[in-house]
Amino acid sequence: MLTTMKVCLYCQNKNNEDLKQCERCGMELPIKQPQSKKAKLTFFTKAFWLIVIFCIIMVIYLPR
Incomplete structure (x- = not known):
């Protein structure tokens, strides 16, 4: 059985x-865990x- 963990x-x-x-x-645990560093x-x-x-593209496209 795999249990997920919340990090304080x-x-x-x-x-x-x-x-x-x-x-x-004893601190309140977050409802939603923050994103991982890899995702950021x-x-x-x-x-x-x-x-x-x-x-x-803008350097090439815009007139000089």
Whole structure:
């Protein structure tokens, strides 16, 4: 049986998903976990290249 864990945003302790407060520090656990660093990096990379391509097209397209 695979159980998912919620990570406390304050102390980074891993808790069972059914808990509402952290076992270690007692802080309220988030309802939705924040995005992982990999997801943020992937989004940033795609946005960066989209902007680069747009700038290159505008340099070629716009009159001088």
